Amino acid sequence: MGGMHNMYFENIDPIQxxxxxxxxxxxxxxxxxxxxxxxxxxxxNEY
Incomplete structure (x- = not known):
């Protein structure tokens, strides 16, 4: 493992x-x- 890791937030729903x-x-x-x-x-809280 290693190298560059990219994370994109496609959706953030603050209501749900x-x-x-x-x-x-x-x-x-x-x-x-x-x-x-x-x-x-x-x-x-449940995650």
Whole structure:
């Protein structure tokens, strides 16, 4: 592993609390993540 890693934020939805990324580097050409955050209880969040 190593080298340059690029991360692009394709979408940031502040209403639904969702981030969508497109990432790329030499070993893994392209991969995407869809990350959401939700309140659970007592100050806890689900990621």
């Amino acid at each position: 609390h969702i981030l969508q990324t497109k990432e790329e580097d030499s070993p893994a050409k392209v991969w995407k993540h869809k990350i959401s955050i939700a309140k659970i209880d007592n100050g806890l």
